[in-house]
């Protein structure tokens with residue numbers, strides 16, 4: 001019988017099918033338990049997380065054998081990257097496993113927002129039949145402003161085109177030639193802000209993007225603009241959003257992510273034209289299988305001495 005070479009801790013719930021490369025490898029002992037449920041973490045060579053586990057310097061200190069932390073998802077904002085670097089721990093993610101799910105969810109949120117579907121649903125479930133209260137807008141002919149044009153922004157743009165929307169795309173890293181290839185017009189942030197009917201953000205949360213849609217920038221949008229955030233809480237400043245919802249400048253917002261999660265801002269959620277979901281854009285069978293499989297394979301390869309490809 002082969003002796004397992006590596007011990008791997010899967011701290012957040014992940015697709016079992018996606019974890020099969022680890023669960024079936026005789027090289028690996030794979031424990032699916034939250035870091036808080038174990039007293040001794042010193043034996044683990046690798047740590048797999050989604051977003052529920054916060055990987056702090058303190059946690060890494062308890063895991064002196066960990067060589068790699070893998071995030072089964074895109075955002076690594078729940079991992080202290082400086083602490084990992086300091087300790088020589090490699091951090092990898094699953095950069096494209098949930099692209100389609102997130103783009104589709106954003107699209108669903110956009111349609112729900114413009115057609116008042118959640119509000120109409122709540123009304124009919126409450127026994128009402130109110131056909132006047134829920135008049136909405138068509139997407140055709142509207143301008144969708146996309147801030148951040150990576151994988152998700154690109155997929156969203158393709159879907160928006162099928163709905164005959166116009167697109168304005170801002171991304172400081174987007175080259176003219178790539179924009180041409182995808183068939184979108186590059187714009188400045190100000191052009192997106194002033195020229196869009198609906199603005200959706202698809203950037204990571206960084207120093208540069210935190211509060212990007214705040215008082216100053218939301219003020220530049222057209223009266224009646226809709227805002228969508230299915231990326232990271234905090235890219236749209238919630239205080240500023242509430243200000244512009246309260247004065248009617250912003251027509252509505254669709255939020256899958258919040259500055260604090262679980263979402264606690266009752267005032268924000270109480271706006272009838274704010275619709276929300278609990279950070280589920282990547283929660284599909286397909287995406288969860290993809291991201292778990294991607295990180296499982298990546299971790300195995302890395303432990304076997306190959307360089308990490310998504311670090």
Ligand code: MLT
Nearest residue numbers: 050051073074075098282
């Ligand atoms: C991601 O960063 O991949 C998404 O937010 C999904 C998740 O948190 O699992």
